[in-house]
Amino acid sequence: MRLLLRLLITAVTAACSDDGAPTGPPQVSSKLDESVQSALRASDTVDVIVLARTQLALGATALEEHIEDVASLPRATARAEAISRLQASAAAEQPPILTVLQGSPLVRPLWIANAVSARVTRETLDELVAVDEVRYVYASPVNPGDFAAPIPFTGVPGIKAPFDAGSKPVAxxxxxxxxxxxxxxxxxxxxxxxxxxxxxxxxxxxxxxxxxxxxxxxxxxxxxxxxxxxxxxxxxxxxxxxxxxxxxxxxxxxxxxxxxxxxxxxxxxxxxxxxxxxxxxxxxxxxxxxxxxxxxxxxxxxxxxxxxxxxxxxxxxxxxxxxxxxxxxxxxxxxxxxxxxxxxxxxxxxxxxxxxxxxxxxxxxxxxxxxxxxxxxxxxxxxxxxxxxxxxxxxxxxxxxxxxxxxxxxxxxxxxxxxxxxxxxxxxxxxxxxxxxxxxxxxxxxxxxxxxxxxxxxxxxxxxxxxxxxxxxxxxxxxxxxxxxxxxxxxxxx
Ligand SMILES: [Ca+2]
Ligand SMILES: [Ca+2]
Ligand SMILES: [Ca+2]
Incomplete structure (x- = not known):
């Protein structure tokens, strides 16, 4: 199945590559979220999160299964083990993804989820979905954000006295x-x-x-x-x-x-x-x-x-x-x-x-x-x-x-x-x-x-x-x- 998909992608990419411009509708892959398709209809590039194959706990029952595995561990130990496993998955599977993303702007490898975000073209997407380590691709628009302008820092962190409500009113x-x-x-x-x-x-x-x-x-x-x-x-x-x-x-x-x-x-x-x-x-x-x-x-x-x-x-x-x-x-x-x-x-x-x-x-x-x-x-x-x-x-x-x-x-x-x-x-x-x-x-x-x-x-x-x-x-x-x-x-x- 995976091999068939790769071949299909390769053939389409080859057909498009004479002048470097896409000649047909966007390539549809089961790895591409519908949000990616819609974004491509509106723009030549799309901001994406590329989800890699191996995740610590992906799926409806995955967290419960993980909890059963680590139930006896104190939080600090469970935390260290989770970080270690998360970072190992990222290190193992992200290199081929990052290779495809070379030259793309806004590339950001993540480890809390095994994923990489980036701004990609249709051609880069075609290459990404052909990578075995890519599980799924979401469109994730970079919103400009609606924030009030920050005001200059004025606080100087102080040394805190131990809390004592004393006779102060309490909400x-x-x-x-x-x-x-x-x-x-x-x-x-x-x-x-x-x-x-x-x-x-x-x-x-x-x-x-x-x-x-x-x-x-x-x-x-x-x-x-x-x-x-x-x-x-x-x-x-x-x-x-x-x-x-x-x-x-x-x-x-x-x-x-x-x-x-x-x-x-x-x-x-x-x-x-x-x-x-x-x-x-x-x-x-x-x-x-x-x-x-x-x-x-x-x-x-x-x-x-x-x-x-x-x-x-x-x-x-x-x-x-x-x-x-x-x-x-x-x-x-x-x-x-x-x-x-x-x-x-x-x-x-x-x-x-x-x-x-x-x-x-x-x-x-x-x-x-x-x-x-x-x-x-x-x-x-x-x-x-x-x-x-x-x-x-x-x-x-x-x-x-x-x-x-x-x-x-x-x-x-x-x-x-x-x-x-x-x-x-x-x-x-x-x-x-x-x-x-x-x-x-x-x-x-x-x-x-x-x-x-x-x-x-x-x-x-x-x-x-x-x-x-x-x-x-x-x-x-x-x-x-x-x-x-x-x-x-x-x-x-x-
Ligand atoms: Ca720093
Ligand atoms: Ca500094
Ligand atoms: Ca109740």
Missing amino acids: WNLEEIRAPEAWDMSTGEGVLIALLDIGLNTAHPDLVGALWVNPGEVAGNGMDDDNNGYVDDVHGYDLARASPNIVAGGPHGAYVSGILVGDGSDGTVLGVAPDAEILSLTIATDTDFALAMEYAVDAGADVVNMSFSIPNLANLRGFWRLVADHAAAAGLVLTSGAGNFAQNRPTPVQLRIPEGIPSVLGVGGVDRDGQPTSFSSRGPVEWSTVRFYEDHPLPQGLMKPDVAAFPGPGYPILDPPGGYIDPNTGVAGNSFSGPQAAGVAALILSVAPDLNAWEVKDIIESTATDVGPPGKHNDTGWGVIDAAAAVSAATGSP
Whole structure:
């Protein structure tokens, strides 16, 4: 079959090669996603992700099988083994792919998935699909991105005093998820959270001490001192703009950061894991997502918070699921707010990417009475149309979200320049629910660092307080997260 395909491609390529210009319709190969065909109808070049043959965990049951294989290993060992296997597959199979891509722009080899992204012509695609090591090719447009202009870095990371809520007011959403009771056992010390957002304000007193510092990088000297491919990446990196400047023009990332790690230095405690550290990564493309996961793994991150939602990725959803599953295998707990689309999208597309991925903890929103909010995205999610997965068919689908937290409004939010936004401003959304669960994951891993990512996810789900009808449902998942119960369960304390 493979031989036949190669011959066919060779013959067509030969027929086209007299003057170097294509003479017929695009060559159709089972390795080319429909998105590639459509992109070629509109342009002579297409930005692609070339998926190589061997993957650590590709397919509906592959992550579960991997988990069974490594179930007895502590997270650090499982992470090291996963990285080793991922990088070995990339090293073994990417050379012939990279040979074909010589001369193509934007070539980016990846290892968190065994894949290479690049901008290719039709002729290069014909050569690629003839390579045995190429499994599949997705179109992955490089979006220009819609970001506010960054503002100059003004923060100076400080030395952090140990967290003590003392008599400071604590935001009520933290009381509701029993974070103060959890702080008697864990405040998140030693845990690193990767924030995938639009950056954050590093100067806010609540965040300044929480910022991760890349130990191998010298700031502002224009050099990539730790040789990780990123110049001056002291606190993370903005992959969307290829810049080490992580200070955002917009407030979203600062809001989210406050819920993750805000320690009340400026007066009010907003953060679930006030002694955890945070690094900032901004992404604009599917490839950036993979690069961000590689960065987070390399930096030793433990938790990844993703308060964003991408619709209409079609088969590319499978690439995100592959990367997310591999990231989980490499020790990262992934969380994402469920989105705010209950009033303007039909199911099964209210939860999208990444929150609709089975291995990502998708977090819906409830009000103070435990009722799902009107806007919080409802499941189910379908995967039966997605290449390489084809599971969770409708009508049942995959039940999502997994758990719920409090999207607001009504509790204080970190104000990027300093202080807090009045609780009555009406700022709300599941962008705020996700980081509450990410914070709980950080509390767990601080005192139970050997737990694997899927065990942390299971604990947060199994200790949630059931709301509504008994059991898991497509509006509130397993229920409202309970930080104290989760940390107790993780440490085996009563
Ligand atoms: Ca660097
Ligand atoms: Ca540097
Ligand atoms: Ca329920």
